[in-house]
């Protein structure tokens with residue numbers, strides 16, 4: 624039978640070993656006279672801890688371990704992969720893509736396509752949609768889709784409004800062409816009029832970084848937009864698959880802030896227990912947050928084969944998107 628769908632056959636994630644609690648971060652910031660507290664961070668964001676990669680470790684290194692875990696879970700070898708997509712806003716280099724660097728580290732020598740997708744915290748949903756379309760059109764048969772970030776590199780530790788919120792990590796999944804419906808629908812959006820509310824405005828110019836290479840965010844503007852668009856795009860993905868919200872077994876929103884996540888869950892009329900939450904332990908890992916949360920839910924046995932999962936991303940750009948899938 625002709626494969627007309629794509630479905631997930633393996634997941635994996637990796638967190639760098641250094642775990643930084645709110646108490647430790649409070650001490651680090653205090654050395655520069657910056658005040659914060661575990662209470663403030665937890666009550667405003669739901670975050671208790673995040674992980675930071677060592678200075679020598681790049682997004683491709685985190686992605687490598689997450690990818691190996693996903694490939695093993697799918698029962699494949701690296702050279703079985705014929706499309707590799709990495710969603711990242713913290714690439715190893717300006718170019719080549721982190722996907723090409725990862726392809727080399729994985730030992731993939733079959734000449735398959737490799738590319739990065741840049742849609743900040745929506746990056747993974749964008750990457751999944753691109754891979755799904757490539758598989759359904761017959762352009763590829765086995766895709767590796769990854770979100771990998773070292774956001775600790777772009778944090779201004781003098782800006783307490785942002786530096787407490789983000790962390791590092793990588794999540795991966797293998798998507799294979801199938802005659803069974805896995806990815807049921809994807810919906811992607813962007814509105815470039817909101818570029819300034821969440822950005823790293825610097826660029827490389829004449830051999831130096833021109834402008835700020837730190838993350839800048841208008842937290843309240845991001846909060847308001849995020850709550851609006853997450854509900855809307857989830858309903859678009861449900862409508863495209865002709866599925867009611869009540870059929871969702873697991874909601875996996877981008878893990879940015881527990882208050883945004885809870886508001887989204889409530890607007891969809893879902894009980895809070897049906898949402899996978901990792902933001903408390905991972906912080907906001909941008910494009911890595913959704914695939915890491917998915918793998919956590921799969922490996923601890925909550926997400927089971929056949930269940931309906933809604934993934935939702937939102938972030939810089941402004942970008943947002945959703946993917947409805949059957950495991």
Ligand SMILES: CC(C)(COP(=O)(O)OP(=O)(O)OC[C@H]1O[C@@H](n2cnc3c(N)ncnc32)[C@H](O)[C@@H]1OP(=O)(O)O)[C@@H](O)C(=O)NCCC(=O)NCCS
Pocket residue numbers: 658659660663664667668744783784785787840841842843845846849879880883907937938939
């Ligand atoms: C960032 C965020 C947590 C800030 O919460 P908030 O309730 O909006 O807080 P405000 O920015 O209004 O700041 C309130 C006060 O806390 C202070 N504050 C900010 N960061 C602080 C910190 N880490 N510790 C202690 N106090 C802090 C502010 O200086 C301000 O003090 P002031 O009233 O004396 O000026 C919230 O806006 C948010 O979650 N936004 C969305 C962020 C997000 O999800 N981004 C990623 C999307 S992909």
